[in-house]
Amino acid sequence: MSEAVLAQLMLQGAGEGADLATLRAIAEEAGELGASRALVRLGLEDAAAAKDMAELRELLGAWRDAKRSAWKAAVGWAVRIGAALLLAGLAARFGFWDWVK
Known part of the structure; x- marks a missing residue:
């Protein structure tokens, strides 16, 4: 829906005197500004953020692998x-303990 609204606003601006390239540039800049603000709010604006995110993804993957392995081990046990x-119930039912004596 927001794409349609943006397209409509751009056409309206073009009709009122602004050219389409200028409107597209404004929309692109607004998007980049919004994305930058979001990264700042999340604390991911510095150069080390990409490395931090990669490490977090790796850690999350390791956690999922460990959790999956723990469940497999628990089910196996x-x-x-x-x-x-x-087997113990069958042995008791068929009198295996009498055979041992």
């Missing part, structure tokens, strides 16, 4: 414990 309990 739960399956093993369930299988052991099932």
Whole structure:
């Protein structure tokens, strides 16, 4: 919707005397200014911000990998414990303890 509004405003400005190239340049500058302000508010305006963001992405990826591995290990252990309990139940049901004695 904002693109349509911007396009309409640019056409209106062109109709009232401003040329289309000037209006496009104004819109581009306004966009860059808004983006710069947003980066300043987020604390990402300095030169080290790109490196910081890359490190944060790497850390987030490592966290996701660790979380996935922990879940896989927990499920694996739960399956093993369930299988052991099932085998113990079957052994008790069929009198395996009597055979051992």
